[in-house]
Amino acid sequence: MPLTFFPAWLTYRRFIKGVFVVTYVRREYPEWSWSFSRSQVFESCKRRYYYQYYGSHNGWEDSASQEQKTAYRLKKLANLFTVLGEAVHTVAEQAAAKAAAGQQLPQPESVEESIRAALRTAYKDSRDRRPDFLRRPNRVLMLHEFYYGGGPDARLVETIKERAKRCAEHLLGCQTMVELQGSSPELLQCENFDTFPMNGTPVFAVPDLMYRVESGRMVLVDWKTGAQEEEHRQQLAFYAMYLVEKHRTSPERILGRLEYLNGGSHEDVRFDRAALDRAEERALASMGEMRQYLADVKLNQPLAKKRYPLTDNRHQCPSCSFFELCQDELERGADVDG
Numbered sequence: 001m002p003l004t005f006f007p008a009w010l011t012y013r014r015f016i017k018g019v020f021v022v023t024y025v026r027r028e029y030p031e032w033s034w035s036f037s038r039s040q041v042f043e044s045c046k047r048r049y050y051y052q053y054y055g056s057h058n059g060w061e062d063s064a065s066q067e068q069k070t071a072y073r074l075k076k077l078a079n080l081f082t083v084l085g086e087a088v089h090t091v092a093e094q095a096a097a098k099a100a101a102g103q104q105l106p107q108p109e110s111v112e113e114s115i116r117a118a119l120r121t122a123y124k125d126s127r128d129r130r131p132d133f134l135r136r137p138n139r140v141l142m143l144h145e146f147y148y149g150g151g152p153d154a155r156l157v158e159t160i161k162e163r164a165k166r167c168a169e170h171l172l173g174c175q176t177m178v179e180l181q182g183s184s185p186e187l188l189q190c191e192n193f194d195t196f197p198m199n200g201t202p203v204f205a206v207p208d209l210m211y212r213v214e215s216g217r218m219v220l221v222d223w224k225t226g227a228q229e230e231e232h233r234q235q236l237a238f239y240a241m242y243l244v245e246k247h248r249t250s251p252e253r254i255l256g257r258l259e260y261l262n263g264g265s266h267e268d269v270r271f272d273r274a275a276l277d278r279a280e281e282r283a284l285a286s287m288g289e290m291r292q293y294l295a296d297v298k299l300n301q302p303l304a305k306k307r308y309p310l311t312d313n314r315h316q317c318p319s320c321s322f323f324e325l326c327q328d329e330l331e332r333g334a335d336v337d338g
């Protein structure tokens with residue numbers, strides 16, 4: 001999901017006298033929804049899940065508690081890998097639009113430069129604009145590496161630079177670009193923050209890119225800048241469900257594609273009804289587990305924070321955005337299960 005500087009799900013737009021008016025709607029508790037990434041956070045650490053989806057809610061308000069404000073600020077932290085991923089998604093979207101329109105693709109050097117420019121901005125803002133971030137965390141990018149330390153070490157910077165170069169090169173020659181240039185495809189619109197309903201729950205699952213080729217087959221693409229993982233196929237199944245719901249197509253007419261831009265490979269995934277039913281079962285089970293951590297399911301009111309335990313896999317804590325809020329508890333080794 002792209003980085004956003006505005007909590008769009010807390011607003012609604014009205015068309016008044018020819019202009020859209022964005023209105024802030026205050027909610028005591030966040031709206032209930034589900035996404036694959038939400039389920040991953042839930043699996044990784046219940047306390048992280050609490051801060052990400054509940055403890056940070058309303059943390060942008062002046063009257064919020066200090067903990068809410070801190071959780072909201074920490075939720076906004078990025079790292080060099082997420083900034084790289086975001087920048088690659090931006091250039092991939094631009095390149096796909098050009099390829100589909102029959103225009104010439106940019107040179108790898110200029111794509112790499114666009115990615116590196118985004119990384120430089122993130123680096124400089126994090127290094128130089130800490131007071132601005134503390135004041136307006138939704139307006140300034142801050143890297144975890146600067147927030148919690150003196151910045152990324154030289155080896156990490158080198159790794160990211162090499163990855164930016166490889167992603168730029170592989171993007172322009174990837175299977176999707178070849179297909180877009182040769183098949184007069186119709187690009188299908190993806191709405192940021194769009195959802196589809198599953199048993200009454202709004203599910204966020206919007207693919208990075210969707211297009212229809214001449215045969216009528218729909219292709220959905222997910223750009224990846226990291227290593228291959230089995231979970232990625234699961235994620236694609238939810239995107240396929242979105243496509244089935246929004247475009248009233250059958251699973252068999254969808255081709256999912258994972259483009260691994262760092263390694264320069266891709267994996268095509270086909271679907272059938274049974275595969276999507278299994279994905280739905282998994283999502284419903286995950287929703288059921290999440291609801292066990294609610295005091296009021298209708299209001300989406302969470303249980304008290306202490307009911308969301310710290311993870312046992314403490315190796316992930318130093319790189320977690322919410323480390324600042326857990327540090328004392330981690331050092332005390334407190335039993336927080338009660």
Ligand code: SF4
Binds near residue numbers: 323
């Ligand atoms: S610092 Fe560790 S325990 Fe705390 S939220 Fe993050 S992963 Fe969970």
